[in-house]
Amino acid sequence: MCGLTAVYYTETTTRPDSSEISELLSASLAKIQHRGPDYTGVWVSPDCSVGLGHVRLSIIDLDHGQQPLSDENERIHCVVTGEIYDHERIRDELIAQGFTFKTKSDSELVVQLYKRDGLDLLSSLRGEFAFVLYDSTRRLMLAARDRFGIKPLYYTISDGRLLIASEMKAFLAFGWKAKWDIDSVVHNGDLGDDRTVFKGVNKLMAGHSLVFRPTGYLKVQSYWDITYSNIDTPNVSTVDEMISNVRAHLFDAIRLRLRSDVPVGVYLSGGIDSAAIAGMAMHLLRQNNPDAKLATFTLAFPDAGDNDEGPIAHRTAIFLGAEEHMVNITEKELVDSFEATLWHVEQPIWAFHAPGKYLLSKFVQSQGYKVVLSGEGADEFLGGYAWLPVDYLRQPDSPGLALGLELPTDTEREAMLNRIQMATVPVFSLSKNSYTDVSLARKMLGGISAHRAYAAATSAGAELYNSRAIAVAGEPDVPRAIAEGIDPSVRNKAVSGEWHPLNVASYVTAKTILMKSILNHMGERMEMAHSVEGRPPFLDHNFIEYVNTIPPSLKVRPIKNETSGTWAFTEKWILRQAVKPYVTEEVFLRRKLSYNAPPSRRTRGESLLVPLQAHLKVRITRANVERVGFLDWSFVEGLLAGYLTNPNFPADGSLDARAQLLLYVLSFIVLQERFDVPTWNN
Template sequence: MCGLTAVYYAQASPPPSTANLGSALNKSLETIKYRGPDSSGTWVSDDARVGLGHVRLSIIGLANGLQPLSDESGTVHCVVNGEFYGFEKIRTELEAKGSVFATETDSEILIHLYKHYSVNFVQRLRGEFAFVLYDSTRQLLFAARDRSGIKPLYYTLSGGRLLIASELKALPALGLEPKWDVESILQMGEYFDDRTILKGVQKIPPGYLLTFRRSGHLFLRSYWDHNYPDAAVPDPRTVEEMVQGARERMIEAVRLRLRSDVPVAVYLSGGIDSSSVAGIATSILREKNPEAKISTFTLGFPGTKDLDEGPSARRTAEFLGADAHMVEPSEKDLVEAFEESVWHAESPYFAFNAAGKLLLSKFVHNQGYKVVLTGEGADETFGGYIFFIPDYLRAPDPATRDPVVSLPTDAERAVLLHKIESTPAPVAQLALQQMSYTDQAEARSVLGGISTPRSWAAILFDAELFVPEIPWAFGKAEGTMMIAQGLEPRARENAASGKWHPLHTSLYVGQKVILPWLLSAMGERLELANSVESRPAFLDHALVEYVNSLPPSVKVRPVQDENGEWTCTEKWILREAARPFVTDELYRRRKMHYNTPIARPSTSPAKPALTPLGILLQNRVTKENVERLGWANWSYVEGLLNEFLGATEWPTDGGLSMGARKLLGVLSLITLGERLQIPAWSPRKAHL
């Protein structure tokens, strides 16, 4: 919906003039103007110690929603990015308590919730949001991010100032001097924890509230976290009750996200998640207008056979009577959009998925839409990834007692688990290393032996990418242990003790580690690059809390065929809950991962022909550009580049080889170094 920036000069730091602080805020906002092209505004305290800035994409309360917002006494001020759902009911309750509202926007409830409930105000918010609120009477600043991390928010302490912004690129105008955080790059902090590529700049974690005092004291506290039931306690509900409960909450989540003063569309892939959202949205709209239609937008790749979700999405759109729009980028289109997608996400990429999303959101914007509903988050909530299945099989599920559910015996579970772990582990599209079920045993034991974090840990650069001083200074990057260390101690104890079923521990890892990156770098940032707001209905926290409470075997459902062989159906309860709203094809279809397939070059005995990707890497991943980073080893990169440019064998799934992914990661960091004007790293300067 918007973009925000904020500055707070601590007591020991001399503030600038009000004019200079206002100028800095405006320059900062200019760098993220695409997030809110409809209006902008700033607020600066009389003593110039605190400043708030905001750019607005107007969606609710179009006429009078200019931010920053202030209360009637001029003592509480805020800037908000995102949406607060159900705000009308909250507003009515607050008005009954004496609150007087000056606008029609949902954002204004933040101020009045704070005034009535003090520091407990954040628990009453529902939606996807990031905000900064300043109480001038108490000289306290609060900043928070929504429970799932849909909306980004960065902070750093620099020169005695707290700087906050929706994107990294907004911080230099506020006074940050960008420097590489090479330890974070080595350990992939951008993916695994709260670090970024910039030294000293961190993300506010999902579900956390930051508080900053004039003394300079900063602290973070969790206001919400995922929880799961005791694995040994039977669930008294029938499966039918569970399905109905999930369906009701899915409908409510979609209904809330249809609230808008501008037209709303739906991203539609060929899978069950987005199709469920589209089907439910259509059903809700037709309650008032039987002729109502939704508009759907799909990314397709004709000519790639099973990799193209376009035909399935078209059939779903026809089933719903939707106005369907297809975007079918070529490899040239994806290659040309790659560096721009990196710039907007401010993260290394290893494939063209983000470039595809950037092109899709641009098309949505050009069609006149500001809001899209999405199916993101369903896999991490309901158990949709293939690597969740081994973790489901690691322990029995005594919680599921409904007689309609047939479960494998311990011996049958062990056979199926052994079969999975004895075959080569699937390689994720973003992986830079081979997945293994046998290594990093100590790290896996910290989380009860699950393998899901090892799947994510395959997203790590080789140590050889870095100049020798870096691995020597920071040690070997062991991704699985870093993921485990970054989780709440409560969660690690529940995992290691067996209180949580292994599937639920895996879902927790998915929700806390990789999902916030996916939502931001593969979602929100790419939509708002084109002034489009995305709304992931499956991450409504009331729905998430309900699904978290369900037993494992209704999420990953074991099924026995006529030969006695067991298989597992992912997201089973989502399929059942969504069945009235989707086609039978979608109800039965297995998970397909979002892919942006790349064409294969024609080859000759003499020399392979370069594709647009080959030309891009040859032109941009050069000795000069790599050595300008300061921390990268050109001889290693040159070997990857020569191998890729001379390759004659290609992945059969239309994706990229690991070498190509690594090169795209290096190109990502070259791009960010150039555009953020990050000086070359050196061992001496790294300690200054």
């Protein structure tokens, strides 16, 4: 829930008066009003050095809990976004210890926990959150972001002030001027590290905190990180016990996220992740009320034929007895919402995933729902992506063998790995992929190739950029940028072989694709664009900490065909076993397919442009492309001409690879217009 903005004027900076700071905060909050339409509040310190602002989406303690919050002595002031779970238990504990609360809001825990534990308060917080706290006695500002980065938080130093906000657009009201960061653009700092496309603006990374003092001293540090068992550490539990434990931890995560003072729904697709959340949530609700109903919300593409997940989700909803909401979307609607989506995402995108979620969340809001459970996180931590078996095959799984699992021999494993690595990599990305190039980037992470695949899927090749950009930034090396953005201690675990390669790949997947892409353009930002709070139970840190102790072979499970003697992989095997009672057999058996928002198709001989072609033809002009400053018009022109005259319609419902790259180009055009970015000119 909610959005925040904050400003801290250093000792050497001229400070406006209180009323002017209040006006700046209010203008900043107006830029992110969509995050919290229920209440707006600001606070300015008596010495005018600090200002805090907050827009509220009321979910817990509807009649109270307005922010900014403060303690009873008006010494600690705080603005909080998101949800903190298990807050009743922690509140009771604090009250018993003599701490005083003004509201029943979960957010107030931050104030009282800080008074008790200081900077160590973060270990007590469970949930998705971001906050900024000011200790007026110490003149110290503390900002923090949840362990998985579900809630966004950005910061920049502008004219001697520290600015912090839920979204970068909030900085505009303070007079911040957006400028392109060419090195970040070319090497995709948005994916690999804490940079954005804008110079000097950083993401506060997941699981990190920031401390700022009036002298201008700024320190960012990690308070929590993903970790895994040693590659040879045996698991003391049986397979059945691990299945049971996964189920119990997931039930606990869902139970906490069903707590709300407003109705809660569930996003439901055709996959096992969302179906598991819906099925287990329904089970919990009916323990207290046999007649309980749960609203499910599904994005459907009736024109997409077999690529439409709507029918499968419909059968799941019937199985659950859910209150079903099917949202049918056309390509024109996706195209028409693409540019509005970019204003909320604030980073380049290359497909219709974000517009699809944008439209789905808009419908959820129209039905009066503020809270929806979602399925993000299972693929990253439970082996759900098609390219993860490659890294699974790089080393034997000793704990899996100790469990008595039938696994490929070293000879079989190496043969499968070599066969996959030598095969032609499917075209599913913005740039070329390979299992054999970028040797240094792979070596830095123990030889895995997952980050090479992510880089290809989300980053353009050198041909997109003009010679001036390449001269300044060098040719794109996104895999290396990703590797360099990984904590050195983790790189050491990868290189030394302390972690199994599948676990290294899962870590990197979570730190890149999940935390810096999916949760942004398919998760939180699209939900909050329409004042909807998404809650992903799979990203409960207690659940993940347990899952990360499970042997790799129970996530990416090799199954041998007794007739042919060949091996196949079942992704998320242990999750499937854990949730089997709560999903249909169809969903239990269904293999993961890439989520696509399919485009419409031209019939043979038809000359009319489909909506995406028509939009790109209008928006991607020489003037618009050259105004950005770093794109190569001759390359873009050829790309556009080819797509307009001879488009491809892949069988899996994905976009033509040229269309993906053109959407990436359009992203820069739109971001430049919306943020008033001057032409890059080195």
